[in-house]
Amino acid sequence: MKSSVMRPLLVVLTIIGLTSLLIVSVSAGTDNNVKQIKEYTPSVSPEEYERRYKEFYGDATEQMAEEGNPGELMLDDGEELFHTVDGSKGKSCASCHGEKGKGLVGAATTFPKYDPELKGIKTLALQINICREKNMGAKPLKYESYDQLALELYVKSLSNGMPINVSIDGPARPFYEKGKAFYYKRQGQFNFNCAICHVKYAGYMARANLISNNRHHADHWPSYRLKWGEVGSLQRRFRGCMKNTRTKPLPYQSEEYRNLELYLTYISNGLPIQVPGFRM
Amino acid sequence: MKRIEQGVRFVMKASIFLLLTLSVIVPSVALAKGDAKRGEKVVKSRKLGNCMACHYIPGVEFPGNIGPNLVESMKNYSDSDREMVRQWVWDARAYNPDTIMPPFGPNKILTKEQIEDVVEYLYSLKKIKK
Numbered sequence: 176m177k178s179s180v181m182r183p184l185l186v187v188l189t190i191i192g193l194t195s196l197l198i199v200s201v202s203a204g205t206d207n208n209v210k211q212i213k214e215y216t217p218s219v220s221p222e223e224y225e226r227r228y229k230e231f232y233g234d235a236t237e238q239m240a241e242e243g244n245p246g247e248l249m250l251d252d253g254e255e256l257f258h259t260v261d262g263s264k265g266k267s268c269a270s271c272h273g274e275k276g277k278g279l280v281g282a283a284t285t286f287p288k289y290d291p292e293l294k295g296i297k298t299l300a301l302q303i304n305i306c307r308e309k310n311m312g313a314k315p316l317k318y319e320s321y322d323q324l325a326l327e328l329y330v331k332s333l334s335n336g337m338p339i340n341v342s343i344d345g346p347a348r349p350f351y352e353k354g355k356a357f358y359y360k361r362q363g364q365f366n367f368n369c370a371i372c373h374v375k376y377a378g379y380m381a382r383a384n385l386i387s388n389n390r391h392h393a394d395h396w397p398s399y400r401l402k403w404g405e406v407g408s409l410q411r412r413f414r415g416c417m418k419n420t421r422t423k424p425l426p427y428q429s430e431e432y433r434n435l436e437l438y439l440t441y442i443s444n445g446l447p448i449q450v451p452g453f454r455m
Numbered sequence: 456m457k458r459i460e461q462g463v464r465f466v467m468k469a470s471i472f473l474l475l476t477l478s479v480i481v482p483s484v485a486l487a488k489g490d491a492k493r494g495e496k497v498v499k500s501r502k503l504g505n506c507m508a509c510h511y512i513p514g515v516e517f518p519g520n521i522g523p524n525l526v527e528s529m530k531n532y533s534d535s536d537r538e539m540v541r542q543w544v545w546d547a548r549a550y551n552p553d554t555i556m557p558p559f560g561p562n563k564i565l566t567k568e569q570i571e572d573v574v575e576y577l578y579s580l581k582k583i584k585k
Contacts, residue, residue, distance in 0.1 A: 372555075
C-alpha cells in the first residue's frame, strides 16, 4: 500500500531532480564546450610580430645568445651521455645509432608522432626513455632532469637547420584535434585559454611582456631561459604559462601535454630546428 | 520513507546549486558605497585586480594594451551607468561572451566589496583632466 504511493512521488521527484541537474549542467557547460572550436584570427602576422619584437627588445636576446648560450655546455654533456654505456645490455645509444649519432640525423624532425603501441603520441623525450628501457635495459630518465634534457637536446641538435616535418595524418589526427581543443579550452581562475593570448592578442603587451604568436613556439626547445637560469623543455614552458594564469599545471609527458606538443609542433612545420634556444 | 527523504534532499540540493549558479550571473545590488582609495589598491595590486596587465591606468609603469585605456573609457559612463560599469568588472562576458577579461566576481578573484571599491576608483578617473 505504502509503496504504491511512494513510487509515483519518487518518479516526479526524480524528474524534477534530473531537470534541474540538466539546467545546471547546460549553464555550466559553456566554459568547457570544446566540440566546436571557433579559431581566432591572428592579431598580427609573424612578420609584424617580428617587427614589434625588434622594436621592443632590440637585439638584446640575440647578443646575449651570441656571447654564450649556456645550453651549449649541456649539449656537450648530452653528446657524452649518448656514447656512454648504461643498463643491463651493455649498450650506449651510439651502439645502435652510430658514432656521433649518424643514424639519427633528421630523426627529430618527425617528432612528436603517433605510436601504435602507446595508442597515443610519442614525444622525443618518451622515445629516448623507451630506447633506454627496451634496448639498453637501463632505467628511464626522470623528465626534466639534467641527463634527460641533455640527451634530448643532443638528439634534437642532430637535426639542427632541418625543417620540422610532423604528420597529423591517419591515427595522429584525433590527437592533434585534442591538442587543439586543449589550446582553446577556457581554464583556471582567470578563465583564459592559450589561443586568446598567443593568437588573438599576440603582438599586444601584457604589462611589460610582448605576447608572442605561436608560429615559433616549438622550433627551439629545449631552450636556456634567463628567468630559469637553466635549460628547460617546451612542456616546462606550458607549465609556466598555466601557473601564471592560475591554472593547475599538468605532469610532464601527460597525455594532454603530448597532444598539445603535437599541435604546436605541427604549427611550426617547415621551420628549421634550432636548439638550444635562448629566451629571456 | 527514507527514499522520499533522500529524494527531497536531492531536489533541495539541486535547487540550491541551481540558485547559486544563477546568482553568479546577477551582480549584487544593495551594498555599501565603495571607496576609491581602497579601489585603487585593488586595481594596482598584482595579486588582486592587476588591471594594468591589460589596461592603461594613470601612474602605472608599462601598462598593457590588450584592453582599452580606462581613463578614456570612463568618459563614456555617467553617474547613472554604475550598474554597467559594475557588470564589466563583475563579469565582462555579459557584454562579450568571448572576452579575455577575467570574470572577477563569479570566479572569486575579487569580493563584492572589492568590486564596489574598484567601481568607485573607476569613477574617480573621470576627474582626470584632458
